Amino acid sequence: MNKRDFLKSLTLLSVSPDVKLGRLLAQHEHRDPAVVAGDEDFWKSIRSGYKLKPDYINLENGYYCFMPQQTLENFISHVRKVNYEGAYYMRTVQFDNKKQIAKKLASIAGCSDEELIITRNTTESLDMIIGGLNWQPGDEAVMALQDYGAMLDMFRQVEKRYGVVNKLVSVPNHPASDEEIVALYASAITPRTKLLMVCHMINITGQILPIRKICDMAHARGVQVMVDGAHAFAHIQYTIPELDCDYYGASLHKWLSAPLGAGILYAKKQHIPNIWPLLAEGERDPHDISRLNHTGTIPVHTDLAIANAIEFYQQIGPARKEARLRYLQQYWTTKVRAMDHVIVNTPADPTRSCAIANVGIKGMKPAELAKRLLEEHKIYTVAIDYANVQGCRITPNIYTSTKDLDKFVAALASMRA
Numbered sequence: 398m399n400k401r402d403f404l405k406s407l408t409l410l411s412v413s414p415d416v417k418l419g420r421l422l423a424q425h426e427h428r429d430p431a432v433v434a435g436d437e438d439f440w441k442s443i444r445s446g447y448k449l450k451p452d453y454i455n456l457e458n459g460y461y462c463f464m465p466q467q468t469l470e471n472f473i474s475h476v477r478k479v480n481y482e483g484a485y486y487m488r489t490v491q492f493d494n495k496k497q498i499a500k501k502l503a504s505i506a507g508c509s510d511e512e513l514i515i516t517r518n519t520t521e522s523l524d525m526i527i528g529g530l531n532w533q534p535g536d537e538a539v540m541a542l543q544d545y546g547a548m549l550d551m552f553r554q555v556e557k558r559y560g561v562v563n564k565l566v567s568v569p570n571h572p573a574s575d576e577e578i579v580a581l582y583a584s585a586i587t588p589r590t591k592l593l594m595v596c597h598m599i600n601i602t603g604q605i606l607p608i609r610k611i612c613d614m615a616h617a618r619g620v621q622v623m624v625d626g627a628h629a630f631a632h633i634q635y636t637i638p639e640l641d642c643d644y645y646g647a648s649l650h651k652w653l654s655a656p657l658g659a660g661i662l663y664a665k666k667q668h669i670p671n672i673w674p675l676l677a678e679g680e681r682d683p684h685d686i687s688r689l690n691h692t693g694t695i696p697v698h699t700d701l702a703i704a705n706a707i708e709f710y711q712q713i714g715p716a717r718k719e720a721r722l723r724y725l726q727q728y729w730t731t732k733v734r735a736m737d738h739v740i741v742n743t744p745a746d747p748t749r750s751c752a753i754a755n756v757g758i759k760g761m762k763p764a765e766l767a768k769r770l771l772e773e774h775k776i777y778t779v780a781i782d783y784a785n786v787q788g789c790r791i792t793p794n795i796y797t798s799t800k801d802l803d804k805f806v807a808a809l810a811s812m813r814a
Contacts, residue, residue: 415467418446422712430716434724437799443713444796453775454801459600459628459753459792460779462654464706471705472656475698491697498703502661505707506645507636513663514690515700519627520547521675522646522662523594525689526623527551529673530592534560539585540594542567542784543601545625548594562589567785568599568606570742572749575607579614590620597629597640601781601790602743603726603753605633608640616641621668627651630661632722633751634715637663644668652752654794655706656699662689718795722752725793729802730754733809742786755781757788760814774808 421442425433433439446465449455464472479486495515503510516522527538527548532555540552542565555561564585572578582593593615598605612622623644629635630647631654637645645663649655664672670683674691681688710718727747733739733756743754758766763780767789770776778789793802 415446418443418467418712422714426714430714430720433717434720440721440795441798444798447796449796453771453777454797454804455777456791456793456797456801456805457777457779458794459651459790461650461657462652462794464654464656464702465709465796468654468656468702468705468709472698472702475701479698479701487694487697495697495700498700498707501704501707502649505631505710506661506663508638508663509666512666512669512686513661514686515703516646516660516662516690517658517692517695518650518660519545519625519646519648522660523548523623523625523644524551525662525675526644526646526664526672527555527592527594529675529689531671531673532559532561532591535562535589536560537562537564537587537590538592538594539564539566539582539590539620541565541596541599543599543786544594544596545600545627548625552594561591564590568604570602570604570785571744572604575610578607579610582611583614583618586615586618586620590618592623593620594623594625597624597626597645598632598751598753600625600628600753601784601786602755603628603750603790603792604744605629605749605751608642612641612643628753631710631715631718633719649703649706653703653706653710655703658696658699659703664689713795719751721795722793723747723750725797725799725802726750726752726754726791728799729791729806730756732806736810738813739809740788742788752794753790753792755786755788755790756809758809758812758814761812763787763789766812769812770805770808774804776805776808 446467448466499513499515500510503513528551538552538561552563556563566581566585595606595611597608608624615622621643624642626645626647628651632652643665647661649659650657669686672689674689676691678688678691730741734741738759740757740759743750763782767778767780770778778791781788781790
């Protein structure tokens with residue numbers, strides 16, 4: 398079998414799409430996503446495609462949105478296939494398949510496949526940019542206290558190594574307007590500012606920031622913008638070009654529900670030659686983004702399963718998924734905002750968040766809240782206690798039911814410090 402025939406025989410979707418799911422979605426394809434968002438019978442059918450641990454209600458999908466059974470079975474099939482082919486697979490079609498899947502991801506992102514690569518996670522993607530720029534002593538970088546710790550750590554490293562000056566702002570949990578956020582970042586920029594990092598969706602509160610407005614402001618001042626999209630990709634609808642950022646990183650094992658260890662890095666074509674790879678690569682066309690993708694031998698079956706995760710996402714429908722996720726968050730937050738002992742650290746405006754929100758109990762430490770939710774109510778969350786955010790991050794997914802959330806609301810109503 399020659400390479401071309403082998404590539405054709407190794408289909409990216411080795412297990413057929415779920416027929417029952419396909420029929421269900423076909424029955425509802427003409428319905429308004431906003432209407433379907435509240436149709437519990439419809440989402441109960443979607444829930445049946447997941448294998449859920451019965452010990453607790455999982456409201457911590459932000460770290461890792463585990464795979465539906467359809468994607469999981471495909472992933473297992475890919476593991477078997479790669480293991481069966483061994484070095485033959487690795488030496489013949491590994492990179493061709495990876496390029497095909499990167500093209501599928503670029504299509505979702507709305508960008509050129511010449512500007513996007515598959516990485517292992519958001520941290521790798523953004524740290525490659527932070528560590529790969531040509532920093533000079535006195536150069537400045539702007540970021541927020543609410544940014545993800547791994548990237549802040551990388552900025553501290555370039556501060557020590559190259560003499561970069563890091564300037565931190567603090568994003569309010571309840572901004573009055575987009576302009577307040579833009580002005581906050583603008584106030585930290587000086588003629589020495591080289592890079593501005595901003596979260597598309599703040600991981601600890603779920604707040605969606607006005608990325609295009611921030612990029613326009615920064616570009617007008619000659620500053621490049623790097624966006625942490627770990628929680629936005631396959632969660633809310635957008636294209637990277639419409640944001641007009643210079644760099645964008647995201648994790649695929651979060652809201653795309655790909656296997657663990659998959660992410661993306663986007664870089665504008667003109668910037669690619671100016672980035673040092675994370676790991677050294679041989680002589681390549683400096684404009685070829687794949688030169689940034691040298692990481693040695695990796696679990697390639699994970700790459701293959703990304704295609705299956707994409708298919709499931711497209712079957713559900715981006716608009717339908719976003720509408721359901723926003724519906725779920727609004728379902729429980731609107732019930733608890735009026736409780737005088739509860740603090741919601743996420744904006745009430747539904748356009749400023751989607752699935753993720755953060756809630757606390759007055760006078761109670763977040764760790765204690767998380768502990769009591771699990772031990773007394775069998776609800777799993779994650780405690781957040783830094784950067785002006787004290788509460789538990791709540792991240793439902795499309796398999797989450799309103800009955801699950803009713804139990805969560807009842808738990809909050811019963812708890813006092």
